[in-house]
Amino acid sequence: MKSREPITRNGHRRLLKELAHLRGNVRPEVLDDLCEARGYGIKIENQQYLAARERHVILQKKINDLEEKLARCEIVVGRKFLVKLVSFGTVITIENTESGEVCRFQMVGPWESDVTDGKLSVNSPVGSGLMGHREGDVVYVATPAGPRSYRVLSIEI
Secondary structure: OOEEEEEEEEHHHHHHHHHHHHHHHHHHHHHHHHHHHHHOOOOOOHHHHHHHHHHHHHHHHHHHHHHHHHHEEHHHOOOOOOEEEEOOEEEEEEEEEOOOOEEEEEEEEOOOOHHOOOOOOOHHHHHHHHHOOOOOOOEEEEEEEEEEEEEEEEEOO
């Protein structure tokens, strides 16, 4: 069995909402298009049928992917720590020690990660490198773009 992945309540709700939308709204439209295209015959020349079938296959893969993610996720709620450590769910402010760039991230699971929205995956190279560190720590991380160093400025629980 595959390992469980952490997710926040909001991330879990978002995945459920997306799955319900795909099943309830998008799938019936795609199936209607597929049935209509079948009316013209299932032939190699029927481009409408081939396109509708391809849309159906892609949609089904998305639905299966969401169902697998939901089956593997584990909702993690806030925890109380005596010592502030970078961990799942915490909001951290870090500084790139080379460029001086300051960023603020919430540590989240891999399925809700979006760096542009301030959500950093605990499984990413930077996220996993920061896990378990305290305010003031300088962390060296091996990234695909090369080694980086970050200073943990603050941790909000």
